Amino acid sequence: MIETKQLTKRYGDLIAVNEINLSLREGDVFGFIGPNGSGKTTTMRMLATLLNPDYGEAYVCGKSIYTNQEEIRRLVGYMPDFFGVYDDMTVLEYLEFFAASYRISGPARRKICEEKLELVDMSFKRDAMVNQLSRGQTQRIGLARVLLHEPQVLLLDEPASGLDPRARIEIRNLLKRLGELNKTVIVSSHILPELADVCTRVGMIEKGHLIVDGYVDEVMRKARQQILLQIQVRERLEEAAKLLEQHPQISKIEIVKGQIHATLALEVLDYSSIPSTLIENGFKLTLFREEEVNLETAFLSLTRGLVQ
Numbered sequence: 650m651i652e653t654k655q656l657t658k659r660y661g662d663l664i665a666v667n668e669i670n671l672s673l674r675e676g677d678v679f680g681f682i683g684p685n686g687s688g689k690t691t692t693m694r695m696l697a698t699l700l701n702p703d704y705g706e707a708y709v710c711g712k713s714i715y716t717n718q719e720e721i722r723r724l725v726g727y728m729p730d731f732f733g734v735y736d737d738m739t740v741l742e743y744l745e746f747f748a749a750s751y752r753i754s755g756p757a758r759r760k761i762c763e764e765k766l767e768l769v770d771m772s773f774k775r776d777a778m779v780n781q782l783s784r785g786q787t788q789r790i791g792l793a794r795v796l797l798h799e800p801q802v803l804l805l806d807e808p809a810s811g812l813d814p815r816a817r818i819e820i821r822n823l824l825k826r827l828g829e830l831n832k833t834v835i836v837s838s839h840i841l842p843e844l845a846d847v848c849t850r851v852g853m854i855e856k857g858h859l860i861v862d863g864y865v866d867e868v869m870r871k872a873r874q875q876i877l878l879q880i881q882v883r884e885r886l887e888e889a890a891k892l893l894e895q896h897p898q899i900s901k902i903e904i905v906k907g908q909i910h911a912t913l914a915l916e917v918l919d920y921s922s923i924p925s926t927l928i929e930n931g932f933k934l935t936l937f938r939e940e941e942v943n944l945e946t947a948f949l950s951l952t953r954g955l956v957q
């Protein structure tokens with residue numbers, strides 16, 4: 650559905666998107682995560698054919714973004730991070746206006762608009778003025794708008810930004826529904842937990858580099874290969890850290906906020922000799938546990954130190 654090969658965009662000396670390779674299938678909901686300015690919007694705008702790359706290729710539904718721009722625009726629904734709405738229009742008029750611009754006419758037009766309003770749970774506001782909606786409601790209408798022409802692919806740039814927790818949950822439920830409808834969705838955010846449970850795939854971009862990319866369970870599995878132990882001793886923390894540095898099962902030691910963080914060497918699963926070593930050397934253990942792996946800690950461990 651979406652395939653990119655070394656997709657690259659430069660602004661002067663700045664490489665905003667640096668040789669990104671992506672491959673997404675039907676029904677994939679891809680969480681595109683990265684801090685401000687990391688290249689998410691630039692990538693999405695290239696896929697939406699609104700911006701030309703400097704190098705590389707991208708295909709949307711098998712069509713090249715260089716040579717099939719019109720067809721791709723029909724197949725894609727792109728929701729930018731900020732969009733204006735018009736004054737003096739009701740919600741239904743607003744959607745009908747855009748449906749008309751997609752050349753949807755006759756009785757079908759009203760029907761499609763009402764269907765999309767229903768999908769985003771906004772039927773109750775069909776006659777409200779668009780400029781009197783809350784931010785969350787405006788986002789939902791924006792989503793209804795990009796769904797009007799039944800796009801196969803949705804590119805949603807920070808759809809949950811600026812929303813209250815309840816509205817965020819509603820947007821998340823909507824994303825799940827879109828995946829179930831077999832659309833391919835790229836949804837960006839700079840907050841990982843926001844996307845963790847709705848995405849089937851996740852990618853993390855930093856300074857234009859896609860540094861992690863995979864199915865959620867793959868990412869978790871990779872992160873588990875890097876087990877991190879959190880250890881506290883009553884006294885002589887630095888001495889304990891030095892002792893553990895010599896331990897053959899440990900590949901890295903850090904002291905973080907009064908705790909020793911010990912990264913296990915690859916493929917070490919039984920680490921029972923580590924607490925024994927500390928105890929045998931007279932240290933009083935007050936904490937010894939394996940860091941819990943959720944998607945957020947997985948990302949942190951996989952991306953530690955990758956981009957300077």
Ligand SMILES: Nc1ncnc2c1ncn2[C@@H]1O[C@H](COP(=O)(O)OP(=O)(O)OP(=O)(O)O)[C@@H](O)[C@H]1O
Nearest residue numbers: 660665683684685686687688689690691692730839
């Ligand atoms: N038109 C432009 N001219 C010059 N530099 C630009 C332009 N658009 C974006 N950039 C730069 O490219 C980099 C990537 O920007 P981009 O908007 O893609 O990031 P983003 O990940 O979407 O950020 P945010 O989370 O803040 O929306 C940034 O350093 C930005 O300053």
